[in-house]
Every structure is written in structure tokens, then in C-alpha cells.
Amino acid sequence: MTTDHEAVIGLEIHVQLNCPTKMFCDCPNRAGDEPNQNTCPICLWLPGNLPRFSREALEKATLACLALNCDIQKESAFDQKVYYYPDLPKGYQLSQFHHPLAKNGWLNITDADGGTKKIRIQKIHMEEDVARLVHEKEGRTSVSLVDFNRAGAPLVEIVTQPDVRTPHQAMEFLRCLRSQLRYSGSSDCSMEQGTMRVDANVSLRPRGSDQMNTKVEIKNMNSIRHVGDAIAYEITRQANSLKAGEPIVLHTRLWDPDNRVTTAMRGKFEGPCVPDPSVPRIVVDDAWLEEMRRALPEMPDKKAARFMEQYGLTAEEASMMSAERELSEYFEAVVEHKTSPRLAAQWISGQLLPLLKERNAVLPESAVTPECFAGLLLMLAREEINANAAKEVLKRLQESGDTPEEIVAQCGFRQVSEAGELEALVDRVLAENPSAVENFRKGASKAMGFLMGQAMQASGGKANPRLLKEIMTRKLQ
Amino acid sequence: MDSKIFSYIDPSPPAPADGGALSGKRAAVQSSISVKGWPTEAGSRALEGFIALEDATVVERLRAAGAILAGNTHTGELGFGLAGDTASQALKNGLVDVTLMTDTLGEGRVAAASAGVFGFKPSYGRVSRFGLVGLVPSMDCCSILGKSLDDLAAFLEAVEGHDDRDPSMGDTPLEAFRMGRGSSPGSERSSLSAGVVVQSLESLNAGGRKVFEEALRRVEKAGIALREVQCEDFDLFRIVHNVIGSVEASSSCGKFDGVRYGHCAAGAKNWNEMYLRSRGESFGRVLKAYLFQGAYFQFENYPAFERACSLRAKLAQAGRKWLDGVDMMILPTRCAAAHDRPAETVEQVYDIFPLTLPANVTGQPALTLPGFLPTSAGDLGLQLVGPAGGDRLLLEAAGRLYPRTEEAR
Numbered sequence: 001m002t003t004d005h006e007a008v009i010g011l012e013i014h015v016q017l018n019c020p021t022k023m024f025c026d027c028p029n030r031a032g033d034e035p036n037q038n039t040c041p042i043c044l045w046l047p048g049n050l051p052r053f054s055r056e057a058l059e060k061a062t063l064a065c066l067a068l069n070c071d072i073q074k075e076s077a078f079d080q081k082v083y084y085y086p087d088l089p090k091g092y093q094l095s096q097f098h099h100p101l102a103k104n105g106w107l108n109i110t111d112a113d114g115g116t117k118k119i120r121i122q123k124i125h126m127e128e129d130v131a132r133l134v135h136e137k138e139g140r141t142s143v144s145l146v147d148f149n150r151a152g153a154p155l156v157e158i159v160t161q162p163d164v165r166t167p168h169q170a171m172e173f174l175r176c177l178r179s180q181l182r183y184s185g186s187s188d189c190s191m192e193q194g195t196m197r198v199d200a201n202v203s204l205r206p207r208g209s210d211q212m213n214t215k216v217e218i219k220n221m222n223s224i225r226h227v228g229d230a231i232a233y234e235i236t237r238q239a240n241s242l243k244a245g246e247p248i249v250l251h252t253r254l255w256d257p258d259n260r261v262t263t264a265m266r267g268k269f270e271g272p273c274v275p276d277p278s279v280p281r282i283v284v285d286d287a288w289l290e291e292m293r294r295a296l297p298e299m300p301d302k303k304a305a306r307f308m309e310q311y312g313l314t315a316e317e318a319s320m321m322s323a324e325r326e327l328s329e330y331f332e333a334v335v336e337h338k339t340s341p342r343l344a345a346q347w348i349s350g351q352l353l354p355l356l357k358e359r360n361a362v363l364p365e366s367a368v369t370p371e372c373f374a375g376l377l378l379m380l381a382r383e384e385i386n387a388n389a390a391k392e393v394l395k396r397l398q399e400s401g402d403t404p405e406e407i408v409a410q411c412g413f414r415q416v417s418e419a420g421e422l423e424a425l426v427d428r429v430l431a432e433n434p435s436a437v438e439n440f441r442k443g444a445s446k447a448m449g450f451l452m453g454q455a456m457q458a459s460g461g462k463a464n465p466r467l468l469k470e471i472m473t474r475k476l477q
Numbered sequence: 478m479d480s481k482i483f484s485y486i487d488p489s490p491p492a493p494a495d496g497g498a499l500s501g502k503r504a505a506v507q508s509s510i511s512v513k514g515w516p517t518e519a520g521s522r523a524l525e526g527f528i529a530l531e532d533a534t535v536v537e538r539l540r541a542a543g544a545i546l547a548g549n550t551h552t553g554e555l556g557f558g559l560a561g562d563t564a565s566q567a568l569k570n571g572l573v574d575v576t577l578m579t580d581t582l583g584e585g586r587v588a589a590a591s592a593g594v595f596g597f598k599p600s601y602g603r604v605s606r607f608g609l610v611g612l613v614p615s616m617d618c619c620s621i622l623g624k625s626l627d628d629l630a631a632f633l634e635a636v637e638g639h640d641d642r643d644p645s646m647g648d649t650p651l652e653a654f655r656m657g658r659g660s661s662p663g664s665e666r667s668s669l670s671a672g673v674v675v676q677s678l679e680s681l682n683a684g685g686r687k688v689f690e691e692a693l694r695r696v697e698k699a700g701i702a703l704r705e706v707q708c709e710d711f712d713l714f715r716i717v718h719n720v721i722g723s724v725e726a727s728s729s730c731g732k733f734d735g736v737r738y739g740h741c742a743a744g745a746k747n748w749n750e751m752y753l754r755s756r757g758e759s760f761g762r763v764l765k766a767y768l769f770q771g772a773y774f775q776f777e778n779y780p781a782f783e784r785a786c787s788l789r790a791k792l793a794q795a796g797r798k799w800l801d802g803v804d805m806m807i808l809p810t811r812c813a814a815a816h817d818r819p820a821e822t823v824e825q826v827y828d829i830f831p832l833t834l835p836a837n838v839t840g841q842p843a844l845t846l847p848g849f850l851p852t853s854a855g856d857l858g859l860q861l862v863g864p865a866g867g868d869r870l871l872l873e874a875a876g877r878l879y880p881r882t883e884e885a886r
Contacts, residue, residue: 041530045732047519048511048533048608052644080728082775086748091731144748272775274782277615277725278645 005204005242007235008212009164013177014157015187016129016195017060022152023128024051024094024279029154031193035134035147043152045090050278053078057154058282060186061101061126062292064156067184067299068121068177070105072289076125078279083271086146087130095127097273101156101282107180108301109172119173120161129153156186162201162212167228167235174198174224183299183325191223198227202234204242213248218262220254230255234262303328311341320349326363327353330370337374344377351394359398368397376404388461389413417464419471425463426471429455440476448472482563482572484508485515486548497543499635502628503573504539507564508549509556510577510619511608512536519610520552520561522740523733523759533608534643535577535619535636542635547573554764555612557726558826559584560819565592568622575623575632581613581722582826583810583833585620586845590810590858593847596622597629597872598833600865601840602647604633605640613725614645616718616837626879629844630872637868669874671696671861672706672803677832680812684852689809692849692859696807699877706799706806713788714835715827720774720785721838723823726764727771733759767823789838796839800864805874808832810845810858832860842868846875 022029025042042049065072077099080092105121131151135144158177164170178189178196189196203215218234221227233255238248253262298306300322307318307328321331327348334344352373356366376397380390385408396407408414416422429451430437436454440447451472456463480486485508493500506512509519511529513536518524532540540546551563556579564576565588578585580598589596598620611617619636623629639646673693678686697703735741735755742754760768774782799806809832820826827834836843843862850857863871 044737046530046737047517047524047527047610047732048529048531050607050614050643050645052642082728082731084731084734084752086736089732089734089737091734092728272779274724274728274775274779275786277613280644280647 004207005239006207007165007231008162008203008205008215009166009170009231010162010201010215011160011164011170011173012157012199012201013160013174014155014197014199015064015181015189017057017064017154017156018185018187018195019054019056019060019154021054021056023054023057023126023154024152027152031150031195033149035145035149038149039151043089044148051094051276053279053282054154057126058101059292059295060154061124061156062284062289063184063296064181064186065102065105065124066293066296067180067186068102068105068107068124068158070102070121070124072102072284072292073099074285075099075281075283076101077281078126078276079273080276081127081271081273085130086144087133087151089131089148089151092271093128093130094276094279095157095273096125098275099281100125105158107173107176109169109176111172112166112168117163117169119163119169122159122161124156124158127155127157129155162203167231170200170231171224171228174227178224179300179323184296185325191221194222198224200227200231200234202231202238203248204235204238214250216248216250217252218255219252219265220256222257226255226257229257229260230262233260237262297325300328307331307341311335311345313341313345317342317345317349321345330363333370334374334377337371337378339374339377340381343381344374347373347377347390351391355394355398361398366398367401368394372397372404379404379408383415383417383464383466384408385413385415386462386465389415412460413462415464416459416462417467419467422459422463422467422471423475425455425458426468426475429458430475437476448476451476482550482567482570483548484518484551487515487546490545490547491540493545494541494543497541497635498631499539500543502544502575502631503547504544504575504577504632505547505550505564505567505573506533506536506577507552507556507562507579509552509579509610510536510549511610512546512549515549517549517610519556520554521733521759521761521764523555523730523735523756524610524738525740525759527738529608531608534605534640536608538636539577539632544575544632544635550576550578552579553584554761555610555726555730556581556584556617557612557764557767558582558820559588559829560763562588564588565594565622568592568594568624575621575628577632577636578620578622579609579611580618580620580837581611581616582718582830582837583843584830585622586833586843586858586860587811587829589622590845590847590856590860592622593856594622594624595626595629595847595875596620596810596845596858597633597868598836598843599633599637599868600842600863602645603637603842603866603868605636605643605646607640607642612729613722613837614729615725616722616840618837626872626875630869633868633872668702669700669805669870669877670702670704670803671805671807671874672799673703674708674711674799674806674808675705676708676711677808680831681809681857685809685812685850685857688850688852688857693807695849696859696878701874701877703807704803706803708795708799710792710795711835714792714838715831717785717789717792718834718838719770719823719827720782721789723767723771724774724782725771727768727775730756730760730764730768735759763820763823763826767826770823792835793839796835796841797864804863804870805867806862808860808862809850810860812857836862839865841865842871844871844875846878849878 027038078094079097081095082092100123102124111117132147181187201215203213303322304318307313322328335341379385436447511517511533513532517529553560564578569592586596604619621632740759745751845858845860849859861871
């Protein structure tokens with residue numbers, strides 16, 4: 001991008017609510033089933049059927065809105081977004097266009113320079129998902145198959161103000177949004193699984209101006225990283241167009257992740273939105289709203305502050321431990337077993353999470369229960385094992401169902417802290433390495449590291465490193 | 478039974494439920510009202526061969542109350558207008574005691590008036606719409622046609638009341654509706670009054686006015702006090718109904734794509750062409766014009782639709798104001814316009830219903846009574862329109878207008 005232009009970016013995020021049923025019928029809201037299993041006369045929209053709005057969808061949607069600091073509207077209503085396409089069995093999509101569920105939300109994100117930037121949310125509305133189209137070939141003929149399992153699944157669409165300026169901000173916002181929504185328990189927010197779908201509207205303007213220029217919509221990004229890449233590509237593409245004197249035309253482009261470019265798709269069609277006469281207006285009262293607020297768990301910001309206050313974590317540790325709800329609950333469960341909170345935070349982020357990632361496992365299903373993990377950390381703190389052994393035990397914990405104490409005993413990881421044993425060991429190592437001893441005494445402090453390594457190796461990794469070093473230092477003087 | 482009257486006759490009706498309030502009563506429903514296992518084509522090629530998977534709530538409740546369902550009567554396409562409708566003939570010919578019709582513009586009341594029988598459109602939200610192949614969801618209602626007020630009251634009692642499957646019924650408890658005829662003794666109103674809708678008389682010719690004046694005298698004689706009510710914006714009901722009705726119809730018909738049921742055009746090259754041709758071949762001329770009109774307001778002139786919606790709210794308000802100080806409104810059911818020739822345009826359809834459609838716009842209950850307005854063009858029907866929820870009040874008032882002996886009690 002030329003330095004005299006800035007990007008103006010607005011995001012539209014569709015999030016599938018994790019309700020057990022669809023939005024207007026009792027069919028399971030479940031991905032991955034055989035096509036057209038989860039259907040009924042309502043979501044197939046057979047004649048004579050009427051939509052029955054799910055209260056649970058309203059509750060989950062409201063939690064999502066509250067988690068994004070929105071004002072829930074006292075009254076909202078469904079409209080029919082009219083368009084004819086095979087993914088829509090009734091010719092319109094039930095969506096809240098004129099009277100959305102919530103307005104005026106915001107999230108604070110950390111900008112690239114470390115400062116805080118507020119991204120405003122214009123509105124959040126509920127809508128039903130459409131059917132999934134599968135395009136295949138039967139012989140040489142192209143056929144399009146329709147899977148109605150997804151038709152009627154409950155969604156919210158989150159529309160931001162055009163406050164985002166950079167790909168980094170867009171990605172930060174999405175991470176923050178995902179964390180908030182997962183916390184609220186309203187959605188899994190997986191871009192890979194399609195339960196979170198992001199469109200970005202991108203336009204450029206001269207820096208310092210407040211005009212809004214023609215925007216281009218980009219779609220088809222299936223990870224947060226792709227959103228950043230696609231926006232970056234689109235900013236460059238538009239800047240080049242401007243430089244070449246080409247006009248920007250309102251249209252939609254698709255991100256092509258393989259070639260890392262956006263390509264134009266056909267012009268955007270906006271159908272009309274008319275009030276739906278069958279779904280009643282949604283009217284919420286203060287008491288119900290209060291109930292919803294109480295149902296909202298402690299959100300990441302508050303939790304991080306509490307972790308610093310209550311457990312003495314650093315800001316970075318607290319933010320790390322509170323980023324995901326399950327992780328934060330795991331952390332607190334570990335701390336409950338009287339482990340050092342900072343040690344727990346460091347070992348969770350530094351050892352446990354990388355290990356799980358490497359093994360493609362997730363925290364809630366991990367064999368390393370908070371109790372096991374706490375047991376391990378306590379042994380480490382009591383110097384019954386050293387850090388190297390603890391890492392080894394952790395790996396085995398993830399594989400076996402044994403307790404850390406059992407693994408330490410089985411594998412002989414117990415740390416050698418007996419002074420006499422360590423002194424004999426040091427004596428032996430010093431005797432075997434006279435030249436290193438010589439070097440050290442001549443002032444080559446690096447030789448100490450070598451000797452420590454030799455001693456640790458001779459102990460089979462089990463020596464208490466603190467004691468070992470003490471003895472070694474004493475003997476070398 | 479006559480297949481010109483019935484589009485479908487149940488070859489083996491199930492034994493009626495014992496001891497129900499409708500025990501032994503014979504009923505027919507329009508083919509736009511779902512009966513499980515019956516063809517439910519609603520008079521449209523768009524539903525050709527469609528067999529209902531479930532009973533409409535009204536059908537389920539009729540059966541539970543012991544009524545025998547004889548068959549389906551023919552209906553105008555998707556219940557819009559009266560072309561080809563045979564519901565009132567089934568009554569007139571004595572084939573059934575009661576028929577159920579969908580009522581979008583006043584089809585039930587006009588058909589009843591023409592046939593010289595009673596026709597009742599309940600308050601919107603009082604009778605479930607589940608299972609009705611509707612056209613205008615905010616105005617559609619299941620109306621009841623019968624030869625006696627007692628039958629009407631008994632059938633209303635059987636089908637009315639909350640249904641989880643119709644979200645637009647609201648939460649008004651049924652008890653709130655229980656006043657007037659059919660309610661507990663002692664709750665009957667001692668005096669009743671009605672407002673004569675002055676503007677409705679403009680649609681009558683001199684002969685029509687004369688019989689209407691005479692009818693009003695009979696009404697007064699029966700102890701119902703009358704007073705004139707000026708309804709300045711009466712003409713607006715028709716425009717508002719036409720704009721909003723066509724928009725809702727356009728949306729409602731979006732589901733008729735010929736893919737899952739109904740007529741599907743052969744030989745289309747792609748899905749878009751298949752939709753266009755199937756819909757083009759399915760809908761009749763008048764309905765098609767109505768749908769085009771609705772699509773025009775949706776896509777090209779949304780502000781006009783919004784204006785119609787705000788007018789509708791004002792009209793509903795005006796309707797309540799007109800009822801200030803009177804229990805009901807009184808006006809003819811149909812005007813003497815020549816509506817024996819089939820309507821060929823949307824306007825011609827509307828020409829038939831200017832006096833009945835206001836109750837569809839406002840959701841008020843309305844009842845047409847036979848025998849008061851005989852003219853050379855047939856019975857015009859005397860129409861009572863009550864406040865929303867005042868269904869039983871209308872039936873009670875009507876009861877006072879007929880000496881007990883005239884009614885087969």
C-alpha cells in the first residue's frame with residue numbers, strides 16, 4: 001500500500017450457535033450426519049408448516065451479544081430476506097434486518113504497537129442458516145445436490161463498524177471475538193469447521209480523510225490467518241488499481257488460498273427484506289435480561305485481572321491462562337491442589353500445551369488431569385524430580401493412565417539429592433576430566449557447564465541440579 | 478356424493494370419536510387444509526400430487542370432537558378468490574353440516590352469503606393456521622360455514638384455542654374470549670349495540686340500500702341499538718390489503734419451486750430455468766399477476782409497502798375507535814356487483830370483497846347472516862364485525878336476530 005492511503009475495513013462474521021436444535025424446528029443442529037437426515041416438514045418448508053422460534057437460540061444469541069458488550073434491544077423481529085436459490089427451500093431466509101437483536105457493541109484489541117484499539121460492533125442479528133450445496137459430476141453432467149441438514153441452523157451475524165485499518169487488527173479482533181464467544185458458551189467458533197465464517201469489506205482512502213469509498217467484499221477465508229492474508233492482498237490490489245488510475249467497482253471477491261490471491265465473482269445481489277408475518281416479535285424484559293447477564297461466565301478480561309490479583313501472575317501469564325475458558329478452568333483446577341500458580345502457568349503454557357498440540361490432543365480429553373498435573377508440579381517443587389525428569393513424566397502421563405508418582409517410581413526418575421552420593425559422583429567426574437578441571441581453574445568458566453553436563457549424564461539425569469552445582473563449585477575451588 | 482363438489486372423497490372414513498361435541502356431524506374441508514394422506518393441492522398445479530404428511534390442527538380437533546370428515550371441496554387457487562370454489566355448494570346440497578375454508582379476503586363469508594348460509598371468520602390468532610396452505614399469513618384465517626348458528630358455535634369451540642404449532646396465535650388465554658353465546662349462564666349481555674358503517678352503503682345500489690334499511694329495522698326490533706358510524710378511511714382497507722397481501726403472497730409462494738412436490742417443468746437446462754418454467758406453468762393468470770405485483774413492491778417499491786404497513790396500523794386503531802361505545806359494526810357482506818363471472822384480474826377479485834376484507838386487515842371476527850338482505854342478485858348477507866376476541870359476542874348477537882323456532886336447535 002502506498003503510504004498516503006489507509007484501508008477502511010469492516011467485518012461481517014457469521015457464527016453458528018451451538019444449540020441442540022435448529023432455529024425454527026426441533027431437528028438436531030448437528031454437523032457431519034448423513035445428508036438430509038436432520039430434516040422435518042418445517043425446515044423443508046412443506047406447505048402448511050409454520051416456523052416455531054427456538055427460545056434456546058434466543059438465549060444463546062443473547063449470551064453472544066452480551067459477551068460482545070452489545071445493547072440488547074427490547075424488541076426485535078424477523079424479516080424475510082428474499083432470494084431464489086436452491087439452498088433456500090422457501091425463497092427467503094428468516095433474518096433480522098429491520099430490527100436486530102443487539103446494537104452498539106465493542107471489543108478492545110491489542111494493536112501491533114502494543115496499544116489498545118477499540119473496534120465497534122454496529123449490530124448483531126439472528127438468522128437461519130441455508131442448506132449446503134454439493135456440486136458433483138454424474139458422468140459428464142454437473143449436478144448440484146442439496147443437503148438440508150444445515151438449513152435452519154441458528155446463526156448470529158456480527159457486523160462491525162469500519163474501524164479496522166490493518167490485517168493485524170482484523171486478525172486480533174477475530175481472535176478476541178472467538179475467545180469471547182467461546183467463553184460465553186454460545187458457539188464453538190471454528191473457521192475450519194465453518195461454525196465461524198468471516199467476510200471482509202475493504203476500501204481505501206487518502207490518509208487523514210474520513211470519506212468512505214467503494215468497498216469490495218472478500219469471502220471464502222477459512223482461517224483467521226487467511227483473513228489477514230486476503231485483506232493484505234486486497235489492500236495491495238486496490239492500491240495498485242488506484243495507482244494505475246483504475247476505478248474500484250463494488251463487487252465480491254473470493255480468496256484463493258492455494259494461489260494466495262482474491263478473484264472476482266459475479267456482482268452482488270441484494271434481495272429485499274420484508275417483515276415476516278408468522279414469527280412473533282421478540283420482546284425481552286429487564287428481568288430476563290438480568291438472568292442472561294447472570295448466566296454469562298466471568299469473561300477473559302476480568303478473569304485475567306483476577307489471576308494477577310489472586311495468584312500473582314504476570315500480565316502475560318494471566319492473559320495466557322484466561323484466553324480460553326477451558327484452559328482457565330484447567331489452570332484453576334491445578335492451582336487448587338496447592339501448586340505454585342506461576343509454576344503452573346509456566347508449565348501449562350511452556351510444556352503441556354505444546355505437548356498436546358504435538359500429539360493433536362485437546363485439554364478436556366487429555367489424560368493429564370489437573371490432579372495429575374498438579375502432582376507432577378508438586379514433586380518438582382519438592383525437588384523430588386528435576387525439570388528434565390518432569391518433562392519426561394509429563395509425556396508418559398499423556399500416554400498412560402498412571403499417576404505421576406507411579407511413573408517416577410517405575411522409571412526411576414526420582415532425583416538424587418543425597419549429598420554423599422552426589423559428592424562421590426562429582427569426585428568421579430572431576431577425576432575423569434582433568435583437562436576440563438584445569439581449564440576451569442585457568443579461568444575458562446565454560447568448563448563448568450561441560451563438567452555439570454558430564455555429572456548429570458553420569459547420574460542418568462536424576463541428580464538434583466541445585467545440589468550438584470553447589471558441590472561441584474565447592475570442589476573446584 | 479358429487480365429484481364436482483368434492484375434489485377428494487374419503488373412501489373409508491374412520492369411525493368417529495365417541496361422545497364428542499361434534500359426534501355425528503359431517504364436515505368437509507377445502508383442499509387447502511391438510512388432511513394426512515389426502516391430496517392437498519389447494520387448487521394449484523404448484524401442489525400437484527402433494528399428499529399432506531400431517532393433519533392440520535383444525536382437522537385433528539374436528540376428528541377428536543367426533544366429526545366425520547367427508548372429503549375435500551374444490552378451492553380457488555391457493556384460496557385466493559372464489560373461482561371454482563365448491564365449499565358452500567356442499568352445504569347447500571346437504572352433503573355436510575359444516576365446511577371449513579381458508580379466508581384471505583372474505584372468501585368464506587361471501588361464499589356463505591351467496592349460498593344463503595352462515596359464515597364465520599374467527600379473530601386472527603383464535604384458530605390455528607397450522608396445516609393451512611396459506612397465501613397471506615397475516616390475514617389468512619380458517620373460516621367456518623354452516624347452516625345453523627349452533628353448528629358454527631360448536632365447531633368454533635372444537636377447533637379454537639392455543640396451538641404450539643402456530644406461533645402467531647399469541648398467548649391470550651381462551652378464557653378471555655369466553656363471552657356471549659356458549660359461555661356460562663348469566664354472563665350474557667343484557668343490551669347490545671351496533672354501529673352502522675355508513676361508507677359501506679356506497680357500494681350498494683338503490684335496491685340494496687332499501688333491503689339494508691329494512692334489515693336494520695329488524696335488528697333494532699331484536700333489541701340491538703343502532704347508531705351510524707363514520708368510517709372515513711374505509712376505502713383504504715382495500716388498497717392496504719392489496720399491497721400487503723400481494724407482498725406476503727409473493728413470499729409465501731417462494732416455496733413452490735416444483736422440486737420437492739408439485740408440477741416440475743420438463744427439459745429445463747439449469748435450475749434457474751427449471752424454477753422459472755415450473756412456476757410459469759403452475760400458477761394461474763390471476764395469481765401470477767398478484768405475485769408479480771407483490772414482487773414489484775418487494776423489489777422495486779418498498780416504500781409503498783412500508784406506507785401500507787403503517788396505514789394498516791392506523792386502520793386497526795381506527796377500527797378500535799369505531800367500536801368505542803358499540804359492541805359491533807354492521808354492514809353488508811357483499812355488494813351487488815356482478816361477481817358471477819369469474820374474476821380475470823386482481824382488481825376484479827378485490828371487487829368482490831370490499832366489505833369483508835377489512836376484518837382480514839384488522840384481524841377482527843366477522844359473521845355473515847343469511848336471510849336479511851335478499852336481492853335480485855341473491856342474498857347479500859348481513860355482516861357483523863366484532864372487536865378482536867369478541868367472537869362469541871357476535872354469535873350471541875346473531876342468535877337474538879333469529880326467533881328460536883327458525884333455528885333447528
